Every structure is written in C-alpha cells, then in structure tokens.
C-alpha cells in the first residue's frame with residue numbers, strides 16, 4: 001500500500017517528538033504495519049465492514065448538473081458529506097479507534113479544529129465503547145458550536161484550549177501534551193495527515209478509500225479517468241485521501257489510443273488552501289492572515305514532522321487565519337508538501353470571500369450545503385473553470401450544518417451579493 | 431565533550447541545574463535572575479530559548495515563554511543575552527528543533543551550533559528531537575565541542591535505552607515522570623525506577639520534571655541521581671514577581687534563596703553538609 005516505509009516523503013516527514021512518546025510511536029508503527037498493511041487478524045476486513053455498516057460507505061459520486069452547465073465541463077462530486085458524521089473524517093477516526101482497540105489501548109484522545117474530526121472520533125469511540133477526550137481551541141468552540149453538542153452527546157469530554165489564538169495548532173500541541181502524560185494506555189487519534197510517522201501514511205491509507213471509490217465510480221460513469229481531482233487542504237487528509245489513487249496514474253487505458261478518450265497523460269491534482277483575508281504576512285505580530293501553507297510556507301519542523309510551515313524568519317510559528325476552522329492551521333501534511341515540491345500536486349488558494357460565495361452557490365444551485373472547508377474547492381472551480389479539463393472530480397469533504405451561523409454572520413459582515421435575508425426569525429418573534 | 435560540564439560531575443558533589451527562560455519577563459530582569467540562581471549555588475544553568483509551540487512544557491513554562499516572546503526575545507537576542515551574562519558555570523541551551531534548524535542563512539543545525547559555541551554555550555537539550563532525528567545536530571555539536579544532552583523518559587527501556595547510551599555526552603536528563611514540565615508536590619515512583627534502570631551506566635544522571643523543594647532534591651539524590659534539574663519551581667517565582675510587579679532585586683533574592691534550598695537539599699541527599707555550614 002505504501003512506498004514510503006521509512007516515514008519520509010523526500011526531505012519531509014520524520015518523527016520529531018519527545019523521547020517519552022517514541023516507544024508508543026514505535027508500537028504504533030508496528031501495529032500499523034501488521035494490522036493495516038498486512039491485514040493481521042482480519043483488521044482491514046473488520047474496518048471495511050464497519051465503514052460500510054456504521055459509516056454508510058461507499059459514498060456516491062454525483063454528476064453536478066448545474067455546475068457542469070455553469071462551467072461547461074463535467075463536474076462530479078465525491079459526496080463525503082454523506083458519510084456518517086457529515087465529513088470524510090470518519091474514515092480515519094474509525095480506522096484509528098479500531099486500531100487502538102486491537103492494540104489494547106484503553107483511552108482515546110484527539111484534537112479538533114472544525115469539530116468534524118472530534119465528532120467523528122467521539123462517534124467512533126462510542127461505537128467501539130472507548131472513553132474519549134477531545135481538545136478544541138476556544139475560538140473554534142465558539143465558531144463550531146453544533147459539533148461541540150454532538151461530541152458531548154456522544155459521551156466525549158471536550159477540553160477547551162485557551163493558549164495562543166485558540167485554534168487547531170494549539171489544540172494539537174495540547175493533545176500531544178496529554179499523550180506524553182498518558183501514553184501508556186492512551187491512543188492519540190490525529191485528525192489529518194500530519195504528525196510523526198506513521199500518522200501521515202496511516203491516515204492517508206485510511207482516507208484513500210475516497211479516491212479508490214471515486215476512480216471506480218468515474219470510470220463506470222464516464223468510461224475514463226478524470227482530467228483533474230480538486231480538494232481543499234487544511235492538514236490535507238481529504239486531499240490525500242482523494243488524490244492517493246491518482247498520484248501514479250497515468251491512466252493505463254490512455255495508452256490504448258483507440259479509446260481516444262483521455263487527452264492528458266496524468267490526472268491533475270489540485271489542492272485548494274485557504275487564502276484567508278490576504279496572503280500578506282505580518283511578521284511583527286506573528287500573524288499570517290491565511291492558511292496557505294503549501295503556497296507560501298517554508299520548510300521547518302512542527303508537531304512531529306518536517307514539512308512546510310507558516311513561520312517567521314526566526315522559525316517561530318505564525319498564527320494562521322481562515323474563515324473555515326478546519327483549514328485554519330500553520331502546517332500541512334509532509335506528503336502533500338513533498339508532492340507540491342515535486343510538481344505532482346498544484347497548490348492554489350481561495351480567499352474567505354470566494355469560499356463564502358461558493359458556499360451559497362452550491363447551496364442554491366445544487367441543493368447541497370457544503371462545509372466551509374469544502375467550499376474552498378468550489379471557489380477554485382468558479383475562479384478557474386478552464387483549469388480542470390473536461391471531466392473533474394471535486395471532493396465534497398463535508399456538509400455545512402456546523403457552519404450555518406458563521407456563514408450568515410460572515411456574509412452579512414461582508415455585504416456579499418449572495419447574502420440571504422434571515423429576517424424571517426425577527427418576523428416570527430413579532 | 432564540554433570540559434566545563436564534565437568538571438561539574440567530576441567534583442563529587444551532586445549538581446544543581448536550574449532552568450529559566452531567557453528574557454522572562456524581560457531582558458534586564460532576566461539577566462539579574464540568572465545571575466541570582468548562580469549565586470544560589472547553580473552548577474550548570476539550563477537557559478530556555480523560547481519557541482512558540484513548546485509541546486513538552488506545562489503551563490508554568492508555557493506562560494514564561496509567552497512573556498519572553500512578548501518582550502521581544504529572538505534567537506539572535508538570546509545569544510546577546512548569553513554574552514551579557516556574568517556567570518561562570520556552564521550554560522546549556524534548551525530549545526525546540528525548528529529554531530535551531532532555521533537559524534542562519536541556510537537551513538540545518540550547523541549555523542546555530544556555531545553561534546552557540548561562539549557565545550559560550552556548553553550544551554544543548556532539544557525536547558522534540560529524539561535520537562532518531564538527531565544525527566545532523568550531533569554532527570554539528572561534535573564539530574563545535576558542545577554536549578548534546580538526551581532525555582531518558584520513564585518509557586525509555588531495553589534496546590532503545592542501550593542505543594541511546596552509546597551516544598550520550600555531558601549528562602543524561604532523566605525525566606522523572608511522564609507528562610510535561612511543572613512543579614509537583616510529590617516525587618514520582620517512576621524516578622526510582624528510571625534511576626534503577628540506568629544504574630549500570632556510569633554516565634552522570636540529572637533528574638528533572640516536577641522537582642519543587644529541597645526535600646525532593648534530597649530524596650532524588652539519595653536515590654542515586656548525580657544532579658537535579660529544577661525549572662517550574664523557579665519560573666513560578668518569576669511569574670509571581672511579574673504578576674505583582676515586584677522590584678527585580680526582591681524577585682532575584684527569592685530566586686537565590688530557592689536555589690540555595692534546592693542545592694542544599696541535593697547536598698544533603700549525598701550526605702554532604704550544606705555549603706554555608708562548612709566553616
């Protein structure tokens with residue numbers, strides 16, 4: 001399944017963690033290799049069965065008729081929003097909680113930004129009867145309230161993290177501290193393809209079901225591979241999940257010229273980051289008002305891995321910003337950083353406004369309310385329809401129920417012409 | 431590697447190794463504080479260079495790092511700070527790998543280590559750099575004559591411990607308990623277990639994480655430690671001083687007294703009399 005068995009992706013990756021965690025990481029690497037890569041004790045069979053029965057896989061690949069017409073290209077949506085919990089996050093959370101169970105761990109911890117990973121982990125932990133604690137930045141608790149309710153309802157403790165800006169970066173640091181304290185009986189379910197090896201490749205493997213299904217589905221529907229796959233990127237788990245099966249694909253069938261169907265020799269992979277409010281950086285304040293790590297970041301070491309980071313010239317990590325909590329992170333997965341450097345993945349970005357507009361557009365045109373994270377991918381499509389070829393798959397990584405209040409507020413604040421009149425609430429109160 | 435550090439452990443006395451964050455709560459006061467803990471009996475001083483994501487640190491030192499960064503501390507200023515200090519004991523720089531990696535025009539640890547050596551730093555402790563990733567830094571430390579001090583955790587056992595022991599220089603930092611830094615009210619059983627596991631190696635063992643009082647220091651030295659490392663219990667004094675806006679000298683006096691309590695505890699643990707009472 002993996003070709004990166006040393007845990008490095010080019011110069012990126014590695015295991016930059018406190019010594020106290022190293023034995024647990026070695027244990028995890030061993031468990032990953034046995035259960036996930038070798039299917040020992042039928043682990044992968046049980047995982048797939050639970051993903052189907054509990055999670056609702058496979059998710060559909062839907063032809064988006066209105067968008068296809070608007071952009072004059074065949075747009076297909078990989079509907080991860082229909083996975084249980086409302087985002088791709090369950091693919092990974094269920095895999096890791098099940099793995100923790102196989103490893104004999106007794107307690108689950110996880111960080112969360114948008115609350116989707118926390119929710120997925122809480123659901124998986126309840127489903128598999130494991131106690132669970134989630135660390136969430138205080139800013140994110142306020143802007144993703146519905147997910148806090150869901151985690152609590154599933155029986156998880158939610159611990160607010162108040163350091164720094166109180167977003168994903170601080171939540172990860174705090175979860176690592178808990179892990180370093182309770183490492184003997186606790187598994188840390190990292191929520192993206194970040195952290196020390198084996199997390200980046202393990203999370204990717206759990207998420208790669210997205211691209212595996214999409215590849216079969218698009219072939220069944222169109223008889224060919226897509227020209228491009230588009231996905232938003234925070235840490236990059238939905239991104240690599242969607243891309244992994246296509247990274248090596250020069251479409252074997254495209255060598256067969258008689259089919260004449262596939263004009264490109266490879267599938268373009270487009271990672272859409274959060275451009276936030278601006279790509280400029282305020283070094284003095286230590287703030288990058290964006291989360292465009294792949295496009296603007298520099299190599300460094302954070303949260304267990306060498307990767308691209310938003311940092312100042314001294315190496316202090318900068319506070320990122322995005323209207324979308326799930327993309328609001330100063331780092332990115334090492335594998336994605338490597339694929340961008342090597343030219344296999346294009347890193348692009350879309351700002352807060354374009355993402356908000358895309359959120360409204362998808363809601364109106366297709367009847368699908370996307371997560372603000374996923375909306376970034378559609379913002380890219382609106383701005384660059386000519387870049388995606390004749391057939392494109394957009395990973396709709398999650399649904400937007402968690403974002404409703406934020407979106408209404410942020411839309412009003414900006415006076416966007418997509419603004420939706422919500423005065424009905426006031427009328428009803430009269 | 432560093433003769434100064436070796437000399438400390440060859441003296442036969444247990445080493446008292448206090449930690450402060452450089453620049454906490456500001457540059458000038460911090461200079462006074464570091465000099466005060468030397469007067470209080472420090473044998474080696476671990477001086478933190480603050481990093482924005484200190485994942486091994488509990489809340490006490492996290493807060494100190496925020497104070498120092500807000501007062502403007504940078505790696506460049508840190509080296510000035512070290513050069514401005516009037517202390518004779520060896521200084522060990524404790525920081526996170528990204529700051530070491532980014533320093534200088536090219537990425538990689540060499541420029542940082544070269545500058546640290548020039549400033550008179552004797553060794554480095556890097557809590558987010560396990561032995562697996564340490565080769566480039568170790569090479570730079572060898573080149574410039576610095577000790578690279580490794581942390582032995584309660585979970586470091588068996589083959590892993592043996593591999594680590596092959597590369598030790600200076601002393602090993604024996605992490606007294608799982609978790610993050612922070613002063614505690616008890617001495618963990620994990621400390622005794624770790625010291626027992628390390629007994630067969632002759633390398634000096636300095637125990638840190640959670641030590642708060644002279645009694646703790648005594649207990650740990652009598653259990654076989656060659657030194658004690660104390661951070662949060664001292665940083666707490668700096669924090670209190672900053673919170674109540676106390677004059678720098680008053681805080682420095684408190685730090686000196688606390689340092690002496692810890693040093694005397696360590697001496698007592700080795701069956702030695704406290705320094706002042708040896709007339």
Ligand SMILES: Cc1ncc(COP(=O)(O)O)c(C=O)c1O
Pocket residue numbers: 087088113114115116117191192193232233234235236237238239325326327371373374397398399
């Ligand atoms: C719906 C959705 N998409 C994307 C992301 C970003 O994470 P990643 O880049 O790991 O896919 C999140 C994170 O919370 C999310 O909830």
